[in-house]
Amino acid sequence: xxxxxxxxxxxxxxxxxxxxxxxxxxxxxxxxxxxxxxxxxxxxxxxxxxxxxxxxxxxxxxxxxxxxxxxxxxxxxxxxxxxxxxxxxxxxxxxxxxxxxxxxxxxxxxxxxxx
Amino acid sequence: xxxxxxxxxxxxxxxxxxxxxxxxxxxxxxxxxxxxxxxxxxxxxxxxxxxxxxxxxxxxxxxxxxxxxxxxxxxxxxxxxxxxxxxxxxxxxxxxxxxxxxxxxxxxxxxxxx
Numbered sequence: 001x002x003x004x005x006x007x008x009x010x011x012x013x014x015x016x017x018x019x020x021x022x023x024x025x026x027x028x029x030x031x032x033x034x035x036x037x038x039x040x041x042x043x044x045x046x047x048x049x050x051x052x053x054x055x056x057x058x059x060x061x062x063x064x065x066x067x068x069x070x071x072x073x074x075x076x077x078x079x080x081x082x083x084x085x086x087x088x089x090x091x092x093x094x095x096x097x098x099x100x101x102x103x104x105x106x107x108x109x110x111x112x113x114x115x
Numbered sequence: 116x117x118x119x120x121x122x123x124x125x126x127x128x129x130x131x132x133x134x135x136x137x138x139x140x141x142x143x144x145x146x147x148x149x150x151x152x153x154x155x156x157x158x159x160x161x162x163x164x165x166x167x168x169x170x171x172x173x174x175x176x177x178x179x180x181x182x183x184x185x186x187x188x189x190x191x192x193x194x195x196x197x198x199x200x201x202x203x204x205x206x207x208x209x210x211x212x213x214x215x216x217x218x219x220x221x222x223x224x225x226x227x228x229x
Contacts, residue, residue, distance in 0.1 A: 004158075033216060042119075042204060042219035043159075058216060090158055092217075104217060106151075106158035 002026050004107035006091050012113045013081040021076040021110050023091030029105075031094045032074040036060065036087040037109075043090060049074055081114045088112070117142045121205050121220035128195055128227050136190040136223045138179075138205035146207040148172075148181050148188040149217065153202045162190075162203070195227045 007022045025032065033048035045058030049068040063085060065077040074093075078085060091107040122137040140146065147166040151159040163172030165181035165188065172179050177192045188205060205220040 035217075040221050042206075042221045043217070044219075045216040048216060092159075103161045103164070106160065108158045 004091055004093055004105050006089075006107035006110050008110060009108070010111045010113075012115065013078075014115055015082060017081050019078050019081065021078075021089055021091075021112075023074045023076065023107060024072050025074075025091075025093040025105070026072065027093065027095070027105070028071060029093035029095050030071070031104075032068065033058070033092050033104075034064070034066065034074070034076045035090045035092065037090060038087050046076065046089075078112075081112075083114045086112060086114045117146070117207060117209050117218040119205050119207055119218055119220035121203075121223050124202075124222075124224040126223060126225050128225070130197055130227055130229055131194045132227075134190070134192040134195045134199075134225065136203055136205075136225070138188045138190065138220060140186050140188065140205070140207050142186075142207055142209045142218075144209050146209040148179070149206045149208075150177070150179055150188070150190050151204045151206060151219075153204065153222070155201070159204065195225070197227045197229055200225055200227045 004025045030051050034046040035043040037043045044060050047066040049055045055066050089110045092104045094102045094104045118141045120139050149164045150162040152162045153159045163174040165172040168183035170181045179188050179190045202222045202224045204222045206217040
């Protein structure tokens with residue numbers, strides 16, 4: 001089991017460029033989510049998915065798009081990068097879509113710098 | 116809305132010292148409470164959790180008790196090691212419709228000196 005994998009590990013973008021952050025899990029988890037981590041602010045939810053074909057917005061969705069065509073993959077797209085999107089991005093997954101008591105498993109993160 | 120408040124760091128301790136990291140929360144309903152740990156250069160991993168009032172979560176010598184009356188979930192360890200140096204996040208999930216998102220505190224950096 002590779003768990004939750006993310007690529008790339010580090011990326012530098014210029015303002016206005018677009019890119020996709022990849023996230024995959026091999027645990028057959030239904031629930032997947034994206035967070036961003038900024039200094040002194042903990043992690044904040046960007047988007048989440050409770051299953052293939054189902055996505056919804058989190059706390060800070062502006063400037064990001066997601067889709068979920070398979071159970072395994074949950075890519076995060078930046079349409080037009082801005083310096084405010086400089087952050088560390090974490091993907092997470094968990095098995096059950098119920099109750100919120102289950103453990104969430106995090107990927108190693110993608111560090112993004114927007115110039 | 117939901118929120119989690121943690122003590123600010125960094126917390127610097129000598130090896131074998133006693134650790135307490137305070138965490139209080141505000142949530143609707145009956146949340147589940149978690150402590151996640153982030154070692155340098157890595158993602159977050161679950162340290163322990165408690166899903167109902169008065170439950171005690173424990174792992175690797177760390178403990179935390181879900182106190183509904185004080186809305187707290189303080190993390191404790193009797194004797195820290197250098198290898199415990201990391202950032203610790205208190206978090207919760209509440210039974211909001213459809214969402215399993217974690218609400219995180221801002222994190223507390225622990226530095227343990229030999």
